[in-house]
Amino acid sequence: MTCLPEIRPGQKKLGLVIDLDTCVGCHACATNCKEWNASGHSGPLPDFKPFSAGAEGVWFNRVHSYEAGEGGEGRTVHFPRSCLHCETPDCVTVCPTGASYKRAEDGIVLVNHDTCIGCGLCAWACPYGAREMDEDEGVMKKCTLCVDRIYNETIPEAQRQPACVLTCPTRARHFGDLGDPDSAVSRLVAERGGTGLMPELGYGPVNRYLPPRRTTSVDPGPQEDAPTPLDVKNPLLRWMDKVLSR
Amino acid sequence: MNPAPSIVLFTTASGAGYGMLFWLGLLRPLGLVPQGVAFGLIALGLAVFLITIGLLSSMAHLGHPERAWRALSQWRSSWLSREGVAAVATFLPILLLGLGLILGWGALTHLFGLLAAAGAVATVYCTGMIYASLKPIRQWRHPLVVPGYLMLSSFSGATILAMTAAYWGQAWAPALLAALGAAGAFWVKQSYWRDIDGPAPADAPTIESATGLGAIGRTRPLEPPHTETNYLLREMGFRIARKHAQRLRRVALLGGFAVPLALAVLALLAGGTLWPVLLLSLATSCALLGLLAERWLMFAEATHTVTLYYTGR
Ligand code: SF4
Numbered sequence: 031m032t033c034l035p036e037i038r039p040g041q042k043k044l045g046l047v048i049d050l051d052t053c054v055g056c057h058a059c060a061t062n063c064k065e066w067n068a069s070g071h072s073g074p075l076p077d078f079k080p081f082s083a084g085a086e087g088v089w090f091n092r093v094h095s096y097e098a099g100e101g102g103e104g105r106t107v108h109f110p111r112s113c114l115h116c117e118t119p120d121c122v123t124v125c126p127t128g129a130s131y132k133r134a135e136d137g138i139v140l141v142n143h144d145t146c147i148g149c150g151l152c153a154w155a156c157p158y159g160a161r162e163m164d165e166d167e168g169v170m171k172k173c174t175l176c177v178d179r180i181y182n183e184t185i186p187e188a189q190r191q192p193a194c195v196l197t198c199p200t201r202a203r204h205f206g207d208l209g210d211p212d213s214a215v216s217r218l219v220a221e222r223g224g225t226g227l228m229p230e231l232g233y234g235p236v237n238r239y240l241p242p243r244r245t246t247s248v249d250p251g252p253q254e255d256a257p258t259p260l261d262v263k264n265p266l267l268r269w270m271d272k273v274l275s276r
Numbered sequence: 277m278n279p280a281p282s283i284v285l286f287t288t289a290s291g292a293g294y295g296m297l298f299w300l301g302l303l304r305p306l307g308l309v310p311q312g313v314a315f316g317l318i319a320l321g322l323a324v325f326l327i328t329i330g331l332l333s334s335m336a337h338l339g340h341p342e343r344a345w346r347a348l349s350q351w352r353s354s355w356l357s358r359e360g361v362a363a364v365a366t367f368l369p370i371l372l373l374g375l376g377l378i379l380g381w382g383a384l385t386h387l388f389g390l391l392a393a394a395g396a397v398a399t400v401y402c403t404g405m406i407y408a409s410l411k412p413i414r415q416w417r418h419p420l421v422v423p424g425y426l427m428l429s430s431f432s433g434a435t436i437l438a439m440t441a442a443y444w445g446q447a448w449a450p451a452l453l454a455a456l457g458a459a460g461a462f463w464v465k466q467s468y469w470r471d472i473d474g475p476a477p478a479d480a481p482t483i484e485s486a487t488g489l490g491a492i493g494r495t496r497p498l499e500p501p502h503t504e505t506n507y508l509l510r511e512m513g514f515r516i517a518r519k520h521a522q523r524l525r526r527v528a529l530l531g532g533f534a535v536p537l538a539l540a541v542l543a544l545l546a547g548g549t550l551w552p553v554l555l556l557s558l559a560t561s562c563a564l565l566g567l568l569a570e571r572w573l574m575f576a577e578a579t580h581t582v583t584l585y586y587t588g589r
């Protein structure tokens with residue numbers, strides 16, 4: 031059914047919180063996502079010309095890098111982009127077959143690959159570019175929030191998290207229930223002022239992005255009159271200066 | 277947006293077919309087109325042929341055409357599903373209209389013709405709404421998109437109906453409608469293009485709102501997430517150079533609307549059968565070619581918010 035589940039108060043809203051302050055843009059999340067999902071619920075994921083020029087395939091997570099702000103305030107921000115498991119997403123309601131659906135119990139947005147006709151309309155309806163057509167199988171694929179890990183009783187409990195979250199070397203990714211105001215992820219969002227993307231379109235994205243922390247003071251640069259090591263002629267003093275300024 | 281040939285052909289052919297069906301269903305009871313069985317069947321057959329090649333072509337666009345029947349199920353929420361339901365439902369009055377013509381059901385035939393006309397409007401309206409309801413694509417959210425679909429469909433349908441009626445020497449009503457439709461289509465498309473050329477509305481998404489980085493300041497892409505292309509860039513990142521767009525707009529406006537308008541007026545003025553047949557056949561060819569260019573542009577000029585992430589625009 032592609033009508034959206036009714037929104038109840040206290041609704042469980044599983045999602046990701048991504049810390050743009052600590053993300054180093056290493057692409058580990060994207061790589062581990064591909065690794066897990068190529069053989070999971072949505073597998074296989076196609077790769078065309080994998081070993082030559084023009085290599086491309088379906089990925090559920092893409093890591094962009096941006097430059098934001100000007101001059102001393104400017105900074106590089108790495109930005110992983112994946113499905114935000116929106117609360118009122120048109121990617122679900124436009125689907126003519128009912129293959130695209132949002133689960134009432136936890137809010138995860140999934141595609142039923144057995145009924146999808148591969149019309150591609152849901153990908154047009156997603157503002158965030160979170161859906162990619164599997165042109166091998168002729169059906170739409172997208173992030174499943176690792177639905178086949180998070181409830182998987184055959185793996186140790188500590189591993190029942192999305193693959194991207196587990197693999198992140200800087201712990202920039204967090205997973206939890208954003209519908210519960212007391213959950214660890216909700217508290218993190220409140221503390222850091224996490225934001226949703228393109229709120230103006232009204233999709234109600236669930237995932238949150240934690241903004242890069244403000245640098246407290248901009249480094250004024252070297253002082254003109256402070257002696258630099260090259261200004262100190264006496265070798266003993268030069269050595270002492272080097273040791274002391276370590 | 278990528279102008280997939282199957283979809284461009286679909287909206288052009290089916291649009292013309294439904295337009296023709298609409299005018300046939302409406303003008304026959306009014307006695308404004310030839311009343312004979314032969315004309316009725318030929319005009320209906322031509323409309324059904326255009327509708328069907330369009331629908332088949334749109335199915336070729338699917339990853340799983342054999343599952344297309346499933347698309348009839350979600351009419352409660354999906355305009356694409358509603359379009360499918362309307363298209364299938366319209367085949368019933370079409371069939372009854374055909375039977376009525378062959379078996380001579382008289383007034384009942386008129387009723388089925390009117391029902392088929394209503395089905396045609398409903399189907400084309402749903403097609404327009406598929407596009408007009410997509411929030412990430414500013415150029416399709418425009419209020420003139422649905423009127424545009426209806427207008428182009430009625431214009432091209434009237435032109436083909438006029439060409440067919442000309443063989444019976446009775447083309448004045450559809451030819452007049454074709455001329456009016458051409459003028460209407462010219463106006464709708466010109467207003468639409470003028471509007472989408474203007475600046476984006478103030479509340480349109482930007483790279484800053486797409487990334488949430490606006491609090492830091494102006495944001496621009498530094499490194500792309502992948503070095504080669506992908507589905508998103510091919511499907512949503514397709515953009516046409518401005519000068520090609522301008523040229524195609526001229527082809528659509530002049531070749532597609534202005535020339536058929538002039539030819540339809542000439543056909544109205546010319547008497548007999550031969551001249552109207554020739555002029556309206558030429559008008560039909562021009563209209564269809566112009567519409568192919570216009571439909572192609574409808575995609576090529578549309579931009580999707582996902583490109584904000586890739587190019588900042
Ligand atoms: S991010 Fe896109 S695919 Fe995911 S739920 Fe929202 S609209 Fe749908």
Ligand code: SF4
Binds near residue numbers: 141153
């Ligand atoms: S591609 Fe599949 S999931 Fe997406 S709208 Fe079409 S049928 Fe539904």
